[in-house]
Amino acid sequence: MTVKPQARPKVSMSVIGPIAALIVLIVMGALMNPNFLGVDNISNVLSRSAFIGIIAVGMTFVITAGGLDLSVGSMAAFVAGLMILVMNAALPSLGVGVPIILLGMATALVAGLVAGWLNGFLITVLGIEAFIVTLGSMGIYRSLVTWLADGGTLSLDFGLRTFYQPVFYGGILGVSWPIIVFAVVVIVGEIAMRSSVFGRHCAAIGSNDQVAKYSSVRVGRVRMATYVILGLLVGVATIMYVPRLGSASSSTGVLWELEAIAAVIIGGTLLKGGFGRVWGTVIGVLILTLIGNILNLTDFVSPYLNGAIQGLIIVLAVVLQRESKPGV
Amino acid sequence: MTEPVLSLSNVSRSFGPIEVLHGVSMALRPGRVHALIGENGAGKSTTMKIIAGYQPPSSGSVHVEGRETAFASMGEAEALGISLIHQEFNLAEQLTAEQNIFLGQELKRGLLLDKRAMREKTHELLDRLDCRVPTDRVVSQMSNSDKQMVEIAKALLRDTRVLIMDEPTAVLTKSETAVLMRQVRALRDKGTAVLFTSHKLDEVREIADDLTIMRDGSVVFSGPAEGMDEHAMATAMVGREMSDLFPPKTGSFGDMALEVRGLTVPGFAEDINFTLRRGEILGIAGLIGSGRTETFEGLCGLRSASGEVRIKGQPVTIRHPWEALDLGMCYLTEDRKTRGLLLQKGMRENLTLQALHSFARGLIDKGAEETALTKAIAEFDIRGSRGVRVGNLSGGNQQKLLFAKTMLSNPDIVIIDEPTRGIDIGTKQQMYGFIRGLADQGRAIVVISSEMQEVIGLADRVLVMRQGRIAGEVQGASLTEDAIVQLAMGVGQRAPVLETAQ
Numbered sequence: 001m002t003v004k005p006q007a008r009p010k011v012s013m014s015v016i017g018p019i020a021a022l023i024v025l026i027v028m029g030a031l032m033n034p035n036f037l038g039v040d041n042i043s044n045v046l047s048r049s050a051f052i053g054i055i056a057v058g059m060t061f062v063i064t065a066g067g068l069d070l071s072v073g074s075m076a077a078f079v080a081g082l083m084i085l086v087m088n089a090a091l092p093s094l095g096v097g098v099p100i101i102l103l104g105m106a107t108a109l110v111a112g113l114v115a116g117w118l119n120g121f122l123i124t125v126l127g128i129e130a131f132i133v134t135l136g137s138m139g140i141y142r143s144l145v146t147w148l149a150d151g152g153t154l155s156l157d158f159g160l161r162t163f164y165q166p167v168f169y170g171g172i173l174g175v176s177w178p179i180i181v182f183a184v185v186v187i188v189g190e191i192a193m194r195s196s197v198f199g200r201h202c203a204a205i206g207s208n209d210q211v212a213k214y215s216s217v218r219v220g221r222v223r224m225a226t227y228v229i230l231g232l233l234v235g236v237a238t239i240m241y242v243p244r245l246g247s248a249s250s251s252t253g254v255l256w257e258l259e260a261i262a263a264v265i266i267g268g269t270l271l272k273g274g275f276g277r278v279w280g281t282v283i284g285v286l287i288l289t290l291i292g293n294i295l296n297l298t299d300f301v302s303p304y305l306n307g308a309i310q311g312l313i314i315v316l317a318v319v320l321q322r323e324s325k326p327g328v
Numbered sequence: 329m330t331e332p333v334l335s336l337s338n339v340s341r342s343f344g345p346i347e348v349l350h351g352v353s354m355a356l357r358p359g360r361v362h363a364l365i366g367e368n369g370a371g372k373s374t375t376m377k378i379i380a381g382y383q384p385p386s387s388g389s390v391h392v393e394g395r396e397t398a399f400a401s402m403g404e405a406e407a408l409g410i411s412l413i414h415q416e417f418n419l420a421e422q423l424t425a426e427q428n429i430f431l432g433q434e435l436k437r438g439l440l441l442d443k444r445a446m447r448e449k450t451h452e453l454l455d456r457l458d459c460r461v462p463t464d465r466v467v468s469q470m471s472n473s474d475k476q477m478v479e480i481a482k483a484l485l486r487d488t489r490v491l492i493m494d495e496p497t498a499v500l501t502k503s504e505t506a507v508l509m510r511q512v513r514a515l516r517d518k519g520t521a522v523l524f525t526s527h528k529l530d531e532v533r534e535i536a537d538d539l540t541i542m543r544d545g546s547v548v549f550s551g552p553a554e555g556m557d558e559h560a561m562a563t564a565m566v567g568r569e570m571s572d573l574f575p576p577k578t579g580s581f582g583d584m585a586l587e588v589r590g591l592t593v594p595g596f597a598e599d600i601n602f603t604l605r606r607g608e609i610l611g612i613a614g615l616i617g618s619g620r621t622e623t624f625e626g627l628c629g630l631r632s633a634s635g636e637v638r639i640k641g642q643p644v645t646i647r648h649p650w651e652a653l654d655l656g657m658c659y660l661t662e663d664r665k666t667r668g669l670l671l672q673k674g675m676r677e678n679l680t681l682q683a684l685h686s687f688a689r690g691l692i693d694k695g696a697e698e699t700a701l702t703k704a705i706a707e708f709d710i711r712g713s714r715g716v717r718v719g720n721l722s723g724g725n726q727q728k729l730l731f732a733k734t735m736l737s738n739p740d741i742v743i744i745d746e747p748t749r750g751i752d753i754g755t756k757q758q759m760y761g762f763i764r765g766l767a768d769q770g771r772a773i774v775v776i777s778s779e780m781q782e783v784i785g786l787a788d789r790v791l792v793m794r795q796g797r798i799a800g801e802v803q804g805a806s807l808t809e810d811a812i813v814q815l816a817m818g819v820g821q822r823a824p825v826l827e828t829a830q
Contacts, residue, residue, distance in 0.1 A: 191691065195691040195692045195694070196688070196690075196691055196692065197684050197685060197688045197692060200677065200681070200684060200692060201684070203673075203677075204670055204673075204677070204681055207670045207672055207673060208666065208667075208670055208671075210666055210667045211666070211667055211668060211669060211670050211681075212681070213630065213649065213667075214630065214649065214659070214661050214667045214668065215649075215681045215682040215733070216648075216649040216650040216652070216653040216658075216682055216737075217650075217681070217682075218648070218650060274670075274672055274673075275672070
């Protein structure tokens with residue numbers, strides 16, 4: 001018999017870990033500030049989580065399939081800038097109204113899709129390392145948005161901004177649009193990861209792309225799809241983001257890529273690929289946002305230490321998820 | 329008889345609640361070759377790991393030169409002159425032969441590496457092993473047999489007194505095996521105790537002085553190998569009388585299934601022509617590096633290839649593996665661990681990976697997957713708990729699972745590369761039965777194998793490849809080991825040493 005002991009406790013630890021951390025944070029927050037569990041604050045936390053969250057769901061698929069995308073933060077800034085430019089340019093002919101908003105949204109989706117496709121093309125067709133490709137495109141998009149804004153800020157026309165704002169601030173039954181969209185993306189993502197052929201193929205490719213190839217899986221196409229979907233989701237996130245501030249600059253979306261990747265990893269998806277879970281990513285995003293939120297609501301620890309605490313949590317999450325290597 | 333250099337007495341080993349070794353005792357003596365045989369899952373690997381200090385025994389003791397020893401680590405065992413060569417090799421793929429051999433024991437001159445001394449020593453070691461691989465070749469570019477020689481050279485450098493080899497010949501061809509055997513004998517004559525496992529009983533009979541046979545975690549025989557023939561070994565391993573290893577050949581074929589004309593796989597194979605009928609098993613023999621695997625990978629769209637291919641009379645173009653699958657043709661890899669199965673995943677995910685679309689209507693029907701798994705476990709006699717990671721299954725069960733996975737997509741033409749590499753004789757017999765069963769169902773089968781007996785016993789007709797070309801075809805009465813060897817080597821010529829990296 002070569003059956004090795006099953007790492008049962010470890011497996012459940014990786015499931016319980018993130019949930020337990022989230023619960024601890026919520027309890028801490030509730031004890032420190034009575035407003036923490038108020039509807040306003042919860043709504044605020046969820047809306048803020050939505051941008052990174054929507055992107056992180058896409059990132060979960062990319063990482064599960066053994067890839068990585070460092071460009072999403074810059075891509076979001078570039079897409080936002082492009083969207084604002086297009087809408088401002090169309091304003092004289094279309095006027096303030098639904099059509100121009102739809103045009104803006106279409107621009108964001110198409111730009112995200114093309115940007116994701118470009119990453120995917122370089123990675124799957126030309127066979128360049130994902131890290132290198134997206135490190136490059138990260139620089140390119142960041143530089144492009146700076147150039148488009150001429151070093152300053154691209155602002156949406158004031159009238160347009162007022163008209164568009166409900167997409168961030170409005171909602172149905174008191175639930176804001178970003179939260180609704182985030183929820184939909186998460187549910188679809190979770191089902192796709194768990195029970196679709198695509199999700200299973202992502203895990204197979206991330207686990208061992210040779211095995212996938214020899215099993216007649218269309219490795220290139222699946223990989224490409226993960227980057228395209230991520231690009232598209234960056235477009236969706238940008239649609240939610242632009243009405244919030246109505247502007248884009250070179251500092252828009254800075255470090256979003258790292259927050260998204262961190263959320264994915266905290267949630268229990270393996271950085272080297274082969275296994276991913278979307279619900280875990282959601283918990284990861286919530287943990288990261290809550291840390292900032294709690295530091296802001298209490299004066300216990302300086303909010304400037306936000307990054308340090310997030311960093312600790314990321315490292316801790318990976319340590320807890322580490323599997324014991326088999327005896328060999 | 330000499331005193332044992334290393335002995336196990338009453339060693340047991342448990343993983344969690346499961347005891348996998350029950351009171352194993354055996355002794356390795358200097359200057360003797362000791363073979364450890366048994367079916368997959370009999371406990372050979374665990375025994376070897378305990379001997380090499382990779383794992384401690386749960387109870388019982390390990391004696392080195394009569395003194396009871398508890399290795400705290402494999403480093404300690406190595407310091408006592410005990411080296412284990414893994415079946416999967418333990419070499420740094422991106423380092424050269426020389427760097428690997430001296431890894432951890434680099435020669436220095438002052439603060440810097442003494443590269444010249446190391447290169448000279450490496451030359452000397454590899455020469456002793458008849459290995460012609462350049463010392464600066466990186467391991468990832470080497471053939472399996474060269475990797476094996478580098479492993480042995482590494483052990484030689486470390487003044488090994490006990491050399492343990494886990495299935496050293498599984499990936500070697502006959503001529504390479506002969507070189508290895510010569511080296512093993514040379515080591516033995518210098519007083520090294522050698523322990524090795526193999527599923528090739530003829531080799532065991534040829535070289536072993538002592539023999540230990542294990543079954544279900546216990547030793548069923550341990551003593552001098554003299555007087556044990558292959559039949560006796562097999563019977564002891566399996567625990568019952570072995571009937572014929574190969575199923576009878578039927579010799580009745582159906583329509584033409586596959587016609588290949590002028591198939592060329594750049595760099596590996598040229599101008600390959602053959603035909604295959606339904607119900608026929610076509611054997612492909614040849615040395616490692618003769619382009620067998622690459623030819624059929626090219627045929628199935630796993631490599632770029634050109635040539636004329638007809639399936640059931642229709643001309644087809646296959647550029648990707650899924651196109652081959654859609655046409656009902658499937659290649660089953662020789663390399664189950666890195667190309668065949670997802671070792672980190674369970675049986676269900678592995679079983680359905682290739683035929684996943686047939687389990688999905690929008691979403692994957694996990695119930696149907698479980699049903700398919702139950703059926704596959706019963707049909708192919710896969711042993712092991714359902715929840716286990718595939719990497720923890722024994723080699724034989726992995727191979728059966730891989731087989732079940734391929735058959736789930738119901739191909740008409742099945743190309744099986746090394747169907748029984750590294751699996752025990754009982755499972756081999758089962759595999760042969762499965763393969764013949766497929767042919768009897770009217771499927772067309774190609775079996776690529778380095779084991780001469782296997783090709784001869786299983787195939788209706790055999791193509792022999794040499795240096796990327798088909799050297800000839802043998803069938804019927806002329807299907808003999810001699811005929812195949814002559815074609816594989818090139819008649820009247822010196823055996824070519826053609827070793828392409830895999």
